[in-house]
Amino acid sequence: xxxxxxxLNLTDPTRGYAHFVLYVEARIGVAGAAWNATVIIxxxxxxxxxxxxxLIRCEPNxxxxxFVDNREIPxxxxxxxxxxxxxPVAISGSGCVCRQTFYDPExxxxxxxxxxxxxxxxxxxxxxxxxxxxxxxPGDVIASLVIDRISGLFWSRTTEGTLSLLPExxxxxxxxxxxxxxxxxxxEYLHKLIASDGRDTAIEGxxxxxxxxxxxxxxxxxxDANRTQELTMExxxxxxxx
Ligand SMILES: [Zn+2]
Numbered sequence: 001x002x003x004x005x006x007x008l009n010l011t012d013p014t015r016g017y018a019h020f021v022l023y024v025e026a027r028i029g030v031a032g033a034a035w036n037a038t039v040i041i042x043x044x045x046x047x048x049x050x051x052x053x054x055l056i057r058c059e060p061n062x063x064x065x066x067f068v069d070n071r072e073i074p075x076x077x078x079x080x081x082x083x084x085x086x087x088p089v090a091i092s093g094s095g096c097v098c099r100q101t102f103y104d105p106e107x108x109x110x111x112x113x114x115x116x117x118x119x120x121x122x123x124x125x126x127x128x129x130x131x132x133x134x135x136x137x138p139g140d141v142i143a144s145l146v147i148d149r150i151s152g153l154f155w156s157r158t159t160e161g162t163l164s165l166l167p168e169x170x171x172x173x174x175x176x177x178x179x180x181x182x183x184x185x186x187x188e189y190l191h192k193l194i195a196s197d198g199r200d201t202a203i204e205g206x207x208x209x210x211x212x213x214x215x216x217x218x219x220x221x222x223x224d225a226n227r228t229q230e231l232t233m234e235x236x237x238x239x240x241x242x
Contacts, residue, residue, distance in 0.1 A: 020063060032066045036131035037168035045150035045228070050163050052128065055102040055111055063110040064101045067129045075099050080115060095119035106162055107133050132168035135202030142198040145190065145236060147176060149228045154186065157230070159198070169203045177226030187217040194240055198233050215242045 021034040032038070041048050060076035068076065080098040081090035089098040095118050102111040109131050116125040136142065136158065145166070146155035154166040154174045166189070168174065174189070175182025188206050191213045206212060219225055219239045231239075 022066070029070055033131055033170055035134055035170055037170045037173060038067070039130050039132050039153065039165055039168070041128040041130075041151055041153065043151050045148050045153075047146055047148045047155050047163060048128075048151045048153070051104075051155075051165075054105060056105050058101055058103050060101045061110065063131075064112050067110070067112045068099065072099075076101055076112070081117070092119045095121065104130070107137070107164060109133065130165070132165040134169070135167050136164060140201060142193060142201055142233070144230050144232045145193075146230045147225060147228060149226065156201070167201055167203045172203070176220055177223060179221050183220040183225075184212065184217065187212045187220045190216050190220070190236060191240075194233070194236050213240055216240050 020036075022031055023034040024031045041052075060073075064076055065073045075089055076099050078089045078098055079087045080100065081087055081094065081096035084090065085093045087096075087098065090096055096115050098115045100113045100115065102113065103109065104111060111128055111130040114127045114129070116127075117123070136156070140162075141159045142156045143159045144157045146157065146163075148155055154168075156164050156166050158164070166174065172185045173182055174186040176186065177183070189203065192200050192204075192206060194216070216239060
């Protein structure tokens with residue numbers, strides 16, 4: 001399936017999603033994202049906490065249901081043990097395996113948080129599942145790239161200071177620090193981003209026949225890239241200059 005810029009302008013910033021393309025296999029009862037990458041946040045980092053801090057709790061909707069097995073869909077509606085000791089997902093009145101549903105008010109993306117607290121436990125583990133955007137909103141300009149090795153994620157920050165998961169295409173995940181496919185995906189995205197001064201945020205890939213800049217790719221594959229850092233557009237341009 002090919003994508004163009006027109007396909008990727010899917011978000012209406014005043015209302016949330018104008019469209020969301022689902023991949024459905026009715027025969028085996030599977031529905032999920034066709035294009036957006038699924039992102040799982042298991043390890044907390046300052047960036048993950050910044051993003052979690054703006055999430056707004058909401059009723060489960062059909063997009064939340066795409067993150068769980070079909071049989072688990074009813075659990076999206078069950079309250080946390082903190083809200084109801086008798087909840088079907090409470091364990092012995094103190095443990096909990098609930099799921100809570102949120103949306104990101106900046107980009108409209110659905111989020112499911114999975115709670116784990118052992119019986120009598122004092123610590124809570126939360127795992128967040130969401131979709132990466134396919135591109136930022138019309139008019140958004142990326143001012144910096146965040147390589148977040150604590151959470152294992154890649155983020156961007158706009159000139160307005162808004163943090164977003166780096167736009168990512170389903171099946172084309174990013175990585176740094178070695179000579180595999182993930183670093184090539186990231187280098188291609190950065191190549192296009194740098195060339196447009198942060199304005200071309202969509203995940204289309206490079207124009208047909210254009211190779212990724214070898215200096216960007218060499219850096220993304222190097223140990224220098226393999227640590228937590230927030231790089232401005234000027235710093236990214238300096239990497240490209242070598
Ligand atoms: Zn809970």
